[in-house]
Amino acid sequence: MTAAERLRLSVVVPLFNEDESVRPLVTAVRDALGPGDDWELLLVDDGSGDRTAEIASAAAAADSRIRLLRLARNCGQSPAMQAGFDHARGEVIVSMDGDLQNDPLDIPRLVARLEEGFDLVAGYRERRQDTVFTRKIPSWIANRIIRRLTGVPIRDNGCSLKAYRREVLARMHLYSDMHRFIPAVAAATAGARITELPVRHHARRFGQSKYGLSRVAKVLADLLTIKMIRSFRERPLRLFALGSLTSALLGLGFTVAAIIAAAYFRPEKVSAVVFPGAALLCFEMAGYLMLLGLIAETAVTEQRGDAAEPAPLARGDLR
């Protein structure tokens, strides 16, 4: 894509079975962004089984500022967002949900805030219109854990309404369910300057939420990944060496216990196998973790040799 083909703004909206929402969404975005042609709305149909693609296609045919990307199957929100980011032409890219719970009227405010010198502006839902027990409370707990573990002080990671500079997205690659941790990934992989802005939130008008409590275990596993990537992305051996050292010390403790038991206790009271066996297990794990760390280090070194990888933005401070 040449610079001449670039636009000022791309709005990326993943859609999955949102046929009732598409038309009001398109109208709301048009009303919010005005009659100019320096923006585009990129609708990403994530393998919907209803009429979402058909309605979005009609909207794209009627307005050259609207484009439709159709994924071959339901890939999930992160791949759908990544597809939108890959094909967006805007210098600034805004992501939002397609269920009308985000308000397009907030887009100009997010963009204005971004232009104050940030790389990513994350919206947070000030008066969230969701159920308390299945959405608000799990979300509140998850956000606290994410803040604590990632060190990125974002209060609402679940809000899709965010604005990004193009350069930040070029350094991020969303897969699996990474969309929940975009600020943490942006800070870890692109050194992005991040800030927050309160945004409106509306109750769902059509259809049903695609998420439930079942996501909690998945979020925890993904969180562990993000934490590791954030902390040990460059030197994973350090993480594994830490585990290895702890295990070796535990093994040393069992060895000492075995020696003391053999020297001071009667043989019928102390097994000749249990403490030495425990020590051997700990030493085995110490060696295993160290070897695993070396494999991880090799994988990282291999990747760093790839000249195609873009250089980081080299700005890591959060405001």
Place this chain on the structure above:
Amino acid sequence: MSTQTAVSIVILVDERPEPLDALYDEFSAPLRAAGIPHEFLFLVEPSRESFAASLDRLVTSGAPVRRLLLSQAVPEGALARLAADQARYDTLLLMPAYRRVEAAALPLLVAQLAGGADVALARRDPRSDPGLNRLQALAFHGLVNAISPRRFADIGCGVMALRRSVLTELPLHGEFFRFLPVLAAREGFTVLELSVRQHSADQRTRVYPAGTYIRRLVDLLGLYFLVRFTDRPLRFFGLVGGVLGLAGAVVLLLLFIQRLQGIGIANRPLLLLGLLLLVLGIQAVALGLVAEIIVHLGAPRRRSYRLKEPGTGPNAPVA
């Protein structure tokens, strides 16, 4: 001039081939009758070189036949990749070097692609196999269908028409070629099964060495992992490690409580069991973390989505 789509019939000459010239005579007849332009491409493993000699008569007579003799034995997936490279036409018809279905099925399979399918898989129906074969097929499909995004009735047939892009876009390394329809359906390609008549030569009892069944089970485990956890390995390893580690932690906690009550643990094999479970749990999670690092590092080179259509006109996606 024919308006039919031209087809490359690719015959993988690896296991138990029949005389190749007779195979050509039988399978080219219905294609000629249907007016389908075609070529036959025989990919011959080194150990089957003697069979290639039977094609001399055809080659010298000017029949549309090409032979490629491989320099080394490779898995069928690699043969399929080679077929995608070498085939003259974008529509391929893959089949083994023995008769599974009646030759009349070939034009029908090709016609399915003109109707919009990406993969048209032959299903031998009705099957008139011995009971032992049916039992094997039942067990195999039970396992495959538990993993697959859609059900298949005869994935082992191996006769299929497909577009070249299917072979180039799917991960067909190792023995995954066997599961091509499952992988294609998972990637969002349109896959359908077409009932065709089973060849009389195919109706015999087949019993394989025990090692073959073990390899199939290992392949299925690999397929399960590929389909469910490729982008999120920690969820698999974390589940295994979490269960093991939690069981170990509970055992050690019980021993710790007993120790506080004055009961000695130096002669309790349970200590070894608890520690072993904990060690195995930590090792599984650590392995998952390394897998996550590898997936994360590979993300920039891998697309987590596939577009349904490239798009045309003013609203086409711009990469």
